[in-house]
Amino acid sequence: MRKTTFPVLLILCLLIVSPTRAGNARLSAPNADTTELPTETIRIFFDCRGNCYEDFLKTKLQIVNFVRDRKLANVHLLITTQPAGSGGNEYTLRFVGLERFSGISDTLRFVTMRSETDDVIRRRLLNTLKLGLARYIARTPQPSQAEVSYQPNGAFKGLGADQTADPWNNWVFNVDFNIELSGQRSNRFIRWSSALSANRITETVKMRFGLDGSYSESKFIIDDGTVFSFTRSYGLRGLVVDGWDEHWSVGMYGSLSSSTYDNTRLWVSVAPAVEYDIFPYSESTRRQLRFLYRIGFNRLLYLTETIYDQDSESLFAHNLSVSADIVEEWGRASGSIEASQYLQKLEQNRMVFYAEGSFRLFEGLSLNLSGLLSLIHDQRSLPKLGASPEEILLQRRELATSYSYYTSIGFSYSFGSIYSTAVNPRFGK
Numbered sequence: 001m002r003k004t005t006f007p008v009l010l011i012l013c014l015l016i017v018s019p020t021r022a023g024n025a026r027l028s029a030p031n032a033d034t035t036e037l038p039t040e041t042i043r044i045f046f047d048c049r050g051n052c053y054e055d056f057l058k059t060k061l062q063i064v065n066f067v068r069d070r071k072l073a074n075v076h077l078l079i080t081t082q083p084a085g086s087g088g089n090e091y092t093l094r095f096v097g098l099e100r101f102s103g104i105s106d107t108l109r110f111v112t113m114r115s116e117t118d119d120v121i122r123r124r125l126l127n128t129l130k131l132g133l134a135r136y137i138a139r140t141p142q143p144s145q146a147e148v149s150y151q152p153n154g155a156f157k158g159l160g161a162d163q164t165a166d167p168w169n170n171w172v173f174n175v176d177f178n179i180e181l182s183g184q185r186s187n188r189f190i191r192w193s194s195a196l197s198a199n200r201i202t203e204t205v206k207m208r209f210g211l212d213g214s215y216s217e218s219k220f221i222i223d224d225g226t227v228f229s230f231t232r233s234y235g236l237r238g239l240v241v242d243g244w245d246e247h248w249s250v251g252m253y254g255s256l257s258s259s260t261y262d263n264t265r266l267w268v269s270v271a272p273a274v275e276y277d278i279f280p281y282s283e284s285t286r287r288q289l290r291f292l293y294r295i296g297f298n299r300l301l302y303l304t305e306t307i308y309d310q311d312s313e314s315l316f317a318h319n320l321s322v323s324a325d326i327v328e329e330w331g332r333a334s335g336s337i338e339a340s341q342y343l344q345k346l347e348q349n350r351m352v353f354y355a356e357g358s359f360r361l362f363e364g365l366s367l368n369l370s371g372l373l374s375l376i377h378d379q380r381s382l383p384k385l386g387a388s389p390e391e392i393l394l395q396r397r398e399l400a401t402s403y404s405y406y407t408s409i410g411f412s413y414s415f416g417s418i419y420s421t422a423v424n425p426r427f428g429k
Helices: 002-028 054-060 120-136 389-393
Strands: 041-049 065-067 077-082 087-097 105-113 171-184 185-199 205-222 226-241 248-259 263-276 289-304 312-328 333-340 348-360 365-376 403-413
Touching: 041 054, 077 120, 077 312, 087 120, 105 120, 105 226, 226 389
Parallel strands: 041 065, 041 077
Antiparallel strands: 077 087, 087 105, 171 185, 185 205, 205 226, 226 248, 248 263, 263 289, 289 312, 312 333, 333 348, 348 365, 365 403
């Protein structure tokens, strides 16, 4: 009897305490379950895909309320990011006024450095957010509750310090090395990978160079003996782009690689390219519609003879892709169509369709979609001897196919209190 008494008492205590705490919460937040919102408050719908330090911002911005649905807000905050030349990211904060703030909109940007810590980045984001909210706070009944301060340029390291003197001339270098070990009595897995990159990105010029390599092996002990399999690859890749204006760019791709998965001992590729974006590049964080065409030369040396009885060959190929991306208050959508073809073998080609999106259907309900379809008719490197059962099961070799696909669909729905301002880190996330 004593063994069952404590759990029963614990459950009874929880049942008694929970309604009391819920009741207190309703008393302390009388507007939590009604759409009759105070007209003088600034209500922000926080809209960000990625790491935007949402909990930190909600903790520091006590002068505003965060709500869970756009229809309940009078300011829609849309945050987007894209890679920057510093090795960091460019943050774009778009403020869209709603209700009594309708027509009051603004866009602010700042660029992070790769060397900056998370704390520096989130404080820069907070500072930029405060600047964007100033014009809305000034239109509230009690703007005197807000405080405006100013720091001389460079007073806070990482926040607007003068970057005109750059001894590296915009070059950013990065070195990565990773090793993975796992196993148990009957199997073992080892993998290592390394990468070296050098990038230089300015307003009109992009230069990216990278060297990478990887090796992985698996060992399984079964009744019939031991199964061992491995893959290795390495590659050297480069890209140089020159922007002519806000819509046109020209560039050059180059690569040298080797892979046991692709049956290539050496693959050398050089391809010039041209791109046109219907929208100005300066609007790339909000919308893009890019047409990219490239044509180039490929030299391939195979590890084993291919299904076309080739040990090596030279091929010309061209590629056309159309990519679109749009971010608005209703959500985000992106997609692309890419077609490639060998010029000597026009029947050998590939088409790739990709799309993803997140759409707000109505209050609290969002639809998330993503999908990819590849129509494959250009597998020239397939080995003539095929793949062993071990290589098939462990996915160590490319296999013959005419298509591949991936799709995902999901819904998310939230309801209840309109507010999402509170942050509570107890017992973790």
